Amino acid sequence: xxxxxxxxxxxxxxxxxxxxxxxxxxxxxxxxxxxxxxxxxxxxxxxxxxxxxxxxxxxxxxxxxxxxxxxxxxxxxxxxxxxxxxxxxxxxxxxxxxxxxxxxxxxxxxxxxxxxxxxxxxxxxxxxxxxxxxxxxxxxxxxxxxxxxxxxxxxxxxxxxxxxxxxxxxxxxxxxxxxxxxxxxxxxxxxxxxxxxxxxxxxxxxxxxxxxxxxxxxxxxxxxxxxxxxxxxxxxxxxxx
Numbered sequence: 001x002x003x004x005x006x007x008x009x010x011x012x013x014x015x016x017x018x019x020x021x022x023x024x025x026x027x028x029x030x031x032x033x034x035x036x037x038x039x040x041x042x043x044x045x046x047x048x049x050x051x052x053x054x055x056x057x058x059x060x061x062x063x064x065x066x067x068x069x070x071x072x073x074x075x076x077x078x079x080x081x082x083x084x085x086x087x088x089x090x091x092x093x094x095x096x097x098x099x100x101x102x103x104x105x106x107x108x109x110x111x112x113x114x115x116x117x118x119x120x121x122x123x124x125x126x127x128x129x130x131x132x133x134x135x136x137x138x139x140x141x142x143x144x145x146x147x148x149x150x151x152x153x154x155x156x157x158x159x160x161x162x163x164x165x166x167x168x169x170x171x172x173x174x175x176x177x178x179x180x181x182x183x184x185x186x187x188x189x190x191x192x193x194x195x196x197x198x199x200x201x202x203x204x205x206x207x208x209x210x211x212x213x214x215x216x217x218x219x220x221x222x223x224x225x226x227x228x229x230x231x232x233x234x235x236x237x238x239x240x241x
Contacts, residue, residue, distance in 0.1 A: 005064075006036035008088030009102060012070075012078035014045040016096040017054050023098040024055070028062045030103045040065045041086055045078035076177065076184025083165070083174045091170045095161035104204045108164050117169040117197035120155075120189070121162035127203035146223060151190050151230050155201060158186050159222075162204065169197045176238055183225030190229060194241045 009027055013020055024040065031038045044052040044067060055067040068085060070078045079093045090112060092105055100121050108119040123130045147158055163185065165173065172195055179187040192199055232238060 003037045005039045005086075005088040006090065007031070007038040007105065008082075008086035008091045009038065009040045009105075010043060010079060010082030010086060010091065010093040011041065011096050012043050012045050012075050012082065012093065013047065013051050013055070013096045014073065014075070014078070015047045015049045015051060017047070017050040019097050020051060020054060021058065023096055024058050024062060024065065026098055027094070027102045028064070030101065031064075034106070038064055039086070039088060041082045042067045043070050043078040043082040044068070045070045045075065046073040072180070074180030074184075075182065076180045076187070079184065080174045080177055083170045086170070089167050090164055091167065092164040093161070099207050100160065100162040100204050104162065104202075105164065107202060107204075111200040111202065112164075112166065114200075115198060116200040117166045118189070118192045118199045119164045120157070120199065120201055121160045121204040121206070122157035122201045123160055123204065123206045124156040125201055125203045129203075129205045131205075131207055147186060147226055150226050151233075152186060152193070155189060155199070157201065158189055160204070160206065161185075163188075165192075166197075169195075172197075179225055179229065181221060181225065183222045183229065186222070186226055187229050190233065191238060194233065194238060196241060 027040055040062065042055040044055060052067060059065045059067055070081045082093065083091050094100065094102060104121060111119045122128055144158055152158055169192060173188050173191045176191055177184060177188050189199065
């Protein structure tokens with residue numbers, strides 16, 4: 001039986017043929033320096049470009065790389081599939097644009113050793129760096145006062161695409177998550193609190209990618225989804241904590 005990975009890195013990828021190669025090289029370069037087993041999982045999320053083919057080519061170069069398919073479009077669905085197919089003691093999802101380098105994970109380990117179950121990267125807590133500044137509509141979500149008021153008080157950055165979960169937290173939370181779009185982060189963090197998992201918010205260095213294809217309308221949808229998630233908790237949709 002293969003050695004169980006200490007870390008699983010899940011990369012949801014929709015039409016990421018151009019950005020994915022450098023991200024995979026960077027992740028493997030950093031993790032290869034450390035003495036623990038790891039796996040990298042690329043989840044091809046209904047891509048119409050060569051994402052899957054390129055990822056498969058790299059699987060012959062990077063020994064710990066696995067490529068799986070998620071035909072249902074939606075970042076939340078892709079992350080869920082990767083989390084549930086992963087085998088690691090800690091399961092991290094990271095964006096394909098490599099805005100937060102995987103070397104930031106080694107700071108996360110400290111929190112897991114202290115007993116936290118979920119560790120999330122934050123661009124808006126003391127010590128974080130963001131280069132260059134974001135567009136105004138992303139800055140609006142950055143403040144996330146509405147999100148904190150409705151459902152996640154005290155968490156300053158719910159949307160940074162770099163979050164790690166213990167195996168127990170991942171296997172408890174992700175089977176219940178079903179928001180397919182950008183609000184999936186909010187749903188999984190709310191579920192983490194619902195089930196009593198400890199969450200740490202950690203400052204990171206984050207590089208703003210101007211090639212990002214997220215539209216401003218997607219951020220408006222997040223606000224509608226937040227209300228829907230809050231109503232689900234009120235109605236017992238997710239079960240007892």
